[in-house]
Amino acid sequence: MNSEHLSDLEKIRDLKMAYSHFLDICEIDRLADLFTEDATCDYGQDLGKWVGRQSIYERFTELFQDRRPLEMMHVITNPRVKLDGSDRATGQWFLTLFNTMDPDKNPVMICGLYDDTYVKKDGRWLIDQSRVHFAWPKREYEDITLHDYV
Numbered sequence: 001m002n003s004e005h006l007s008d009l010e011k012i013r014d015l016k017m018a019y020s021h022f023l024d025i026c027e028i029d030r031l032a033d034l035f036t037e038d039a040t041c042d043y044g045q046d047l048g049k050w051v052g053r054q055s056i057y058e059r060f061t062e063l064f065q066d067r068r069p070l071e072m073m074h075v076i077t078n079p080r081v082k083l084d085g086s087d088r089a090t091g092q093w094f095l096t097l098f099n100t101m102d103p104d105k106n107p108v109m110i111c112g113l114y115d116d117t118y119v120k121k122d123g124r125w126l127i128d129q130s131r132v133h134f135a136w137p138k139r140e141y142e143d144i145t146l147h148d149y150v
Contacts, residue, residue, distance in 0.1 A: 005083060011125045012081050012089055012118055019127065020074040026064050032057035035127045036119060042131040044140050073098045076114065087120040095132065111136040 015034060022031035032053055035041075041050045041059075050059050074097055081091040097110040117129040133141035 008083055008086075008089070008120070008125070009081050012091060013079055015118065015125050015127065016076060016079070016091065016093060016114075016116070019130075020076050023060075024073050025069040026067055028057060028060045028064060031060060036121065039127055040129045042129075044132060044134055071099070071101050072109070073100060089118040089120075089125070091116045091118065108136075110134060113141075 019031065019034055022028070022034070035053045035056055037053050038051070039053055039056060041056055042048075043050070047059070047063075050056050074095065076093040076095055078094045079091065080093075081089060083089045091114070093114040093116070095110065095112045095114055096108060098107045099105070099109050100107065112135050113133040115131045115133060116127060118125050119128045120126075135141070
């Protein structure tokens, strides 16, 4: 692995961390800026499939209109990122979503797996596709494959 390869892997990891951070602090403008113009988000039966940065911005704005920062916390772990050439990559991340608002209830809301693709445009990595495979509390996934990046 050369230094550019390692740098790209780290930039993609930072991109995904920014995604979670901006979600959790309700910075929807900055969140939407992490996606390509024609990005796709598939968030399952409850939230649906969103196509295009503008649609992603509008849907997140609608979902977060009454939320305060850190009401939810996205914990993403076990990153698996693979470069597919100099300007494309895939990644998978385990997701645990916590609700921080009610200390008397179990805070775990969702467990799942993000399955993403990334593209590098003008030297900047962006999310091109993001899909969540849900494992808990309901199972909602199909054609799930844990990629072998070793």
